[in-house]
Amino acid sequence: MTKINLAEAPADVELEVLELKTGTVARQRLLAMGVHAGDRVRKYPHSGHGAVLIANITMNSSKLAIGRGLADRIMVGYEEV
Amino acid sequence: MAGDWPIASWSGMKKFNIALMGQPNAGKSTVFNVLSDIKSAASNFSGTTVEYTESDIEIRGREFHIVDLPGVYSLNPGDEAEKLTYKYLTEKEIDLVINVVDASLLSRSLELTVELLEFGLPMVIALNMWDEAERKGLKIYPDRLEKALQVPVITTSALYGKGVKDLVDRCYEVLTTDKQDISPIVYTSHIEDNVRRVEQVLSGYSLKNNGSRRFYAIKAIENPGLVPAEMLSIIAADLEEVRGQITRLHRTDGAEAISYERHHIAMKLNEEISHFIDRKEVPLREKIDRFLLHPLLGYFPLLFFFLASFVAIYFIGNGLSTLMDLPLKKIPPLYASLKGWSPLAWYSLDGIYQGFSGALGIVLPYFLPLIFLTAIFEDTGYLARIAFLMDGIMHRIGLHGKSVAPFFLGFGCSVPALYATRIIENRRERMLTGLLIPFIPCSARTTVIFALAIAFTGPWWALVIYLFTAVVVGLTGKLLSLFVGKPTGLILEIPGLKVPSFKVAFSRSWFRVKDFLKFALPFLLVGSLAMSWLQYFHVDRAVDRVFAPLLKGLLGLPAALGSTLVFGFFRKELIIVMANNALGVSSTADLPLSPEQVVVFLVFITLYFPCFSTFIVLWKEFKWRIVLLSTLLSIFVATLSAYLFRLVLL
Numbered sequence: 001m002t003k004i005n006l007a008e009a010p011a012d013v014e015l016e017v018l019e020l021k022t023g024t025v026a027r028q029r030l031l032a033m034g035v036h037a038g039d040r041v042r043k044y045p046h047s048g049h050g051a052v053l054i055a056n057i058t059m060n061s062s063k064l065a066i067g068r069g070l071a072d073r074i075m076v077g078y079e080e081v
Numbered sequence: 082m083a084g085d086w087p088i089a090s091w092s093g094m095k096k097f098n099i100a101l102m103g104q105p106n107a108g109k110s111t112v113f114n115v116l117s118d119i120k121s122a123a124s125n126f127s128g129t130t131v132e133y134t135e136s137d138i139e140i141r142g143r144e145f146h147i148v149d150l151p152g153v154y155s156l157n158p159g160d161e162a163e164k165l166t167y168k169y170l171t172e173k174e175i176d177l178v179i180n181v182v183d184a185s186l187l188s189r190s191l192e193l194t195v196e197l198l199e200f201g202l203p204m205v206i207a208l209n210m211w212d213e214a215e216r217k218g219l220k221i222y223p224d225r226l227e228k229a230l231q232v233p234v235i236t237t238s239a240l241y242g243k244g245v246k247d248l249v250d251r252c253y254e255v256l257t258t259d260k261q262d263i264s265p266i267v268y269t270s271h272i273e274d275n276v277r278r279v280e281q282v283l284s285g286y287s288l289k290n291n292g293s294r295r296f297y298a299i300k301a302i303e304n305p306g307l308v309p310a311e312m313l314s315i316i317a318a319d320l321e322e323v324r325g326q327i328t329r330l331h332r333t334d335g336a337e338a339i340s341y342e343r344h345h346i347a348m349k350l351n352e353e354i355s356h357f358i359d360r361k362e363v364p365l366r367e368k369i370d371r372f373l374l375h376p377l378l379g380y381f382p383l384l385f386f387f388l389a390s391f392v393a394i395y396f397i398g399n400g401l402s403t404l405m406d407l408p409l410k411k412i413p414p415l416y417a418s419l420k421g422w423s424p425l426a427w428y429s430l431d432g433i434y435q436g437f438s439g440a441l442g443i444v445l446p447y448f449l450p451l452i453f454l455t456a457i458f459e460d461t462g463y464l465a466r467i468a469f470l471m472d473g474i475m476h477r478i479g480l481h482g483k484s485v486a487p488f489f490l491g492f493g494c495s496v497p498a499l500y501a502t503r504i505i506e507n508r509r510e511r512m513l514t515g516l517l518i519p520f521i522p523c524s525a526r527t528t529v530i531f532a533l534a535i536a537f538t539g540p541w542w543a544l545v546i547y548l549f550t551a552v553v554v555g556l557t558g559k560l561l562s563l564f565v566g567k568p569t570g571l572i573l574e575i576p577g578l579k580v581p582s583f584k585v586a587f588s589r590s591w592f593r594v595k596d597f598l599k600f601a602l603p604f605l606l607v608g609s610l611a612m613s614w615l616q617y618f619h620v621d622r623a624v625d626r627v628f629a630p631l632l633k634g635l636l637g638l639p640a641a642l643g644s645t646l647v648f649g650f651f652r653k654e655l656i657i658v659m660a661n662n663a664l665g666v667s668s669t670a671d672l673p674l675s676p677e678q679v680v681v682f683l684v685f686i687t688l689y690f691p692c693f694s695t696f697i698v699l700w701k702e703f704k705w706r707i708v709l710l711s712t713l714l715s716i717f718v719a720t721l722s723a724y725l726f727r728l729v730l731l
Contacts, residue, residue: 022570024334024336025159025506026569026570026572027336027337028157028159028304028336028340029154029159029506029572030572031155031337031340031341031344032154032155032157032159032192032340033154033189033572033574034188034189034192036340036341036344044371044374045375045376046376049473049476050376050469050470050472050473050474050476051469051472051473051481051482051571051573053374053469053575056189058188058348059186059188059189059348060186060187060188060217060219061186061188061189062106062186062574062575062576062577063370063374063574063575064572064573064574064575065465065468065469065472065482065571065572065573065574065575066570066571066572067472067476067481067482067569067570067571067572068472068473068476068570069569069570070570070571070572
């Protein structure tokens with residue numbers, strides 16, 4: 001499994017959330033809004049600056065926009081094909 | 082709705098208090114709208130209900146007080162709106178909670194449901210957006226949920242009024258029969274043991290707030306800051322041990338451990354009560370959404386909608402204004418003869434007429450299309466998409482995407498926009514957004530901009546002023562952010578796209594128009610009358626003299642416009658009526674101003690000062706230092722900007 005941060009992770013690939021390395025407040029917010037370690041998420045294509053957009057596949061929830069600074073600190077993993 | 086039930090003699094009985102609670106976008110406000118006659122600001126953007134809305138309704142002759150609380154993702158409040166909900170839930174008298182759950186986002190929504198069950202108030206669950214869940218191919222068994230949680234579960238599609246009568250019936254049943262017997266949801270054994278240990282210590286303590294001992298025991302492990310100090314002092318020794326033990330076992334803190342527990346309970350519940358029967362490939366809505374959210378292509382619809390709104394407001398406003406002008410212009414000749422034998426009577430009548438015609442002929446025609454379009458945008462969920470697209474740009478001016486919604490609402494009115502800043506968790510960004518909102522042309526200023534632009538310069542100058550205010554917001558934001566550090570990260574839910582309901586948009590617009598007529602019209606009439614009297618007694622000249630160095634000396638405008646600025650402080654839409662009145666003309670087109678002077682004047686009045694209501698709300702939300710800063714900042718920015726325009730144009 002390739003480990004990478006969410007900001008740099010490829011789009012349209014199933015990613016597994018491995019760790020939320022954010023501060024306590026942001027982590028609590030992410031957990032409440034439905035991003036947990038172990039969840040499978042998919043990232044939408046994005047421009048490279050600005051927020052990252054994900055959809056949580058595990059929870060079938062709505063899309064979530066995460067600022068780039070935070071996305072840098074969310075570790076995800078994916079299987080390369 | 083009340084008419085469906087026989088009226089019983091309940092007079093003098095206790096009024097039941099019902100609180101609507103749920104995650105943002107679950108449709109609480111829509112349920113509330115159906116339940117009551119008043120309309121609260123329901124929209125498809127996280128956190129637009131930032132103040133709670135209340136209403137009294139009657140069921141079977143008995144009075145019920147319903148409150149629509151701002152949406153919360155959990156009972157660990159992050160922003161000001163969530164704090165308000167938590168405070169209300171723990172401190173106010175509540176007899177029943179209606180937990181509005183978005184059925185299409187069941188798994189995540191159930192985490193809050195679990196927490197509300199722990200809280201321990203009688204509860205009824207409204208599985209809302211039932212139709213949306215079916216459309217997504219999700220099959221839910223409400224009876225299984227009811228059995229698992231032992232609370233009534235009713236399926237609703239509040240947008241179409243479906244299921245709300247059943248919901249009311251079940252609430253009535255719960256409230257008028259014996260106490261609900263909710264057994265707590267049990268956590269994994271080692272966490273459960275620790276929760277029970279803290280709960281046990283609290284057993285002799287008499288609770289002063291709403292909420293069960295179990296709830297506070299869990300909260301103490303999860304987020305001790307939310308537990309009353311008195312309670313915390315009783316459990317302090319045990320809590321330290323318990324939290325230490327959880328950290329050792331889970332290699333994480335109490336907050337995360339409890340959060341994961343709830344997450345797993347919700348996931349398990351979700352699996353038990355629902356399954357997918359038909360997972361469609363990529364539905365049309367998703368394809369549209371991919372386009373709207375595209376990092377490059379997404380800016381085209383954004384630009385298109387902005388320009389389309391601008392053109393629509395311009396043409397509809399202009400058309401309505403012309404239409405209203407025809408009958409209104411026939412009124413002044415009727416009292417013209419009065420001027421000869423009683424000038425004071427003529428001035429008084431004319432003052433009232435100017436206020437009346439200004440409200441109906443100038444303000445309302447532009448206000449109507451603007452509020453209608455705002456309502457449509459809020460409903461579709463596009464506002465959240467704009468926030469996502471603009472996040473990168475907003476970062477450059479020291480903010481993040483969440484400030485976009487308050488800014489957008491600012492085009493309607495600065496007051497709800499300032500309230501909407503409560504969705505921003507970070508104080509720094511909230512304050513910055515609050516300072517920048519008064520620079521955004523609200524509907525009152527839009528009216529003035531359009532009316533004067535149409536009469537003198539053509540619509541493109543209105544656009545120039547709009548774009549200029551965007552530059553002002555950007556530069557001021559950048560400048561201010563230099564003093565207050567870097568912005569924090571954005572976490573924003575992008576709710577599903579919805580087809581806007583024109584019926585809902587119409588009724589919400591009508592509600593706001595009524596509000597405008599009720600509050601602004603008397604202001605316009607009295608203000609205009611006062612202005613006429615000031616002219617009659619020549620007091621306006623003294624005011625004009627005070628402003629002369631600024632207006633005439635620095636900006637090259639007629640000094641007579643000075644008194645209009647004072648009225649503009651009370652209501653910005655008064656400016657145009659007052660300008661006509663001050664310069665002694667009945668039609669805006671007759672104002673003795675050159676097109677260049679109009680542009681300089683418009684730049685100044687768009688930026689010069691927050692209006693009276695904005696002033697009060699700024700005070701309420703951010704205290705006096707920010708009010709003072711906002712005042713000085715806006716006067717400085719307005720003067721500098723208008724002076725620059727004068728240098729270029731005049």
